[in-house]
Amino acid sequence: MKIQEYYLTENEKPLDRIVSDGGFCGIFRKICCIGDSLASGEFETVDENGEKGYYDLYEYSWGQYLARMTGSKVYNFSRGGMTTREYMESFADANGFWSKDKAAQAYIVALGVNDLMWCAQEIGTIKDIDRNDWRMNKGTFAGWYGQILQRIRDISPDSVLFLMTMPKETSDCQEWKERKAIHAELLWKMSELFRDTYVLDFYRYAPVYDQKFKENFYFNGHMNASGYLLTAKMTASYIDWIIRGNPAKFAATGLIGTGISPGVLIQ
Numbered sequence: 001m002k003i004q005e006y007y008l009t010e011n012e013k014p015l016d017r018i019v020s021d022g023g024f025c026g027i028f029r030k031i032c033c034i035g036d037s038l039a040s041g042e043f044e045t046v047d048e049n050g051e052k053g054y055y056d057l058y059e060y061s062w063g064q065y066l067a068r069m070t071g072s073k074v075y076n077f078s079r080g081g082m083t084t085r086e087y088m089e090s091f092a093d094a095n096g097f098w099s100k101d102k103a104a105q106a107y108i109v110a111l112g113v114n115d116l117m118w119c120a121q122e123i124g125t126i127k128d129i130d131r132n133d134w135r136m137n138k139g140t141f142a143g144w145y146g147q148i149l150q151r152i153r154d155i156s157p158d159s160v161l162f163l164m165t166m167p168k169e170t171s172d173c174q175e176w177k178e179r180k181a182i183h184a185e186l187l188w189k190m191s192e193l194f195r196d197t198y199v200l201d202f203y204r205y206a207p208v209y210d211q212k213f214k215e216n217f218y219f220n221g222h223m224n225a226s227g228y229l230l231t232a233k234m235t236a237s238y239i240d241w242i243i244r245g246n247p248a249k250f251a252a253t254g255l256i257g258t259g260i261s262p263g264v265l266i267q
Contacts (some may be wrong), residue, residue, distance in 0.1 A: 013241075014201070014242075015205050015241075019069075019236055020069070020233065024240045025066070025240055026072060027250065028160070031073070031074045033061070033063035033076055034109045035077075036080060036081060036110070036113055037054070038110065038113070039063060039078035040061050040076060040078045041057045041064070042056050042057070042222050063076050063078075063232075065233075066235060066236055069233075075104065077097050079091065082114060083115045084141055084144035084148060085121065087111070098151060103156040103159070104159060105159055105257055106160045106161075108162045108164060109145075110164040112141070112145075113166060115141045115144075116183055117176055122141065123186065124141055125140075126142060129146035134151060145186075156256070160253070160256075161196065162197075163191060165183060165204070166183060168209065180203055184201060187199050200235060200238045248265060
């Protein structure tokens with residue numbers, strides 16, 4: 001056994017090593033994926049008349065591929081077309097997502113495409129988040145997104161949060177390029193505002209979704225089964241990289257949600 005392979009190497013980037021078994025992402029036994037169609041395994045069909053159909057096939061979502069890799073329980077708190085505003089105003093409450101029996105050790109939040117690309121939601125800034133009362137957050141993307149993280153902390157105070165940015169695509173217009181960059185910058189600022197929060201920066205480290213990529217991993221306007229599996233591998237590999245880079249931060253992960261105090265870490 002080469003134990004060095006399980007340590008972070010010098011200058012290693014998040015997706016330099018792709019894991020197939022979930023890697024150290026498997027230390028989280030309960031994970032929630034909050035997102036839109038891309039988190040729901042959505043397939044897009046087109047009939048002979050050009051009419052499109054959209055189907056959330058959760059078994060093909062990257063979250064459920066992640067569950068099968070790691071053996072962990074993974075919840076899909078997602079639906080095609082989801083926005084941060086809808087999630088907070090109705091979707092989460094209607095589905096009991098704030099119930100403590102669904103509280104997880106880790107949350108992966110992958111929202112922003114519908115808010116910023118299709119609904120033209122005002123992006124806002126980190127200042128739109130009221131640290132003392134999430135009900136006072138402003139009605140911007142930043143405010144709604146902040147509410148989600150704050151509500152998570154209410155039901156799972158010691159959970160770890162992973163915030164996913166949007167990858168670059170060669171088909172992006174200039175406005176979308178700018179919005180994706182602003183979205184990524186905002187999530188990095190949120191990772192500084194909330195403790196135990198990390199960014200899965202696909203904007204910076206994922207491959208560019210060019211024509212060749214889409215020929216292999218897309219079916220019409222959404223991913224195919226291989227694309228969702230690839231996304232699961234990328235997500236697990238990025239989380240594995242974060243854990244290997246911060247071993248002391250994750251030493252007590254097994255105690256999250258148990259009510260057992262971790263005390264102090266003795267090396």
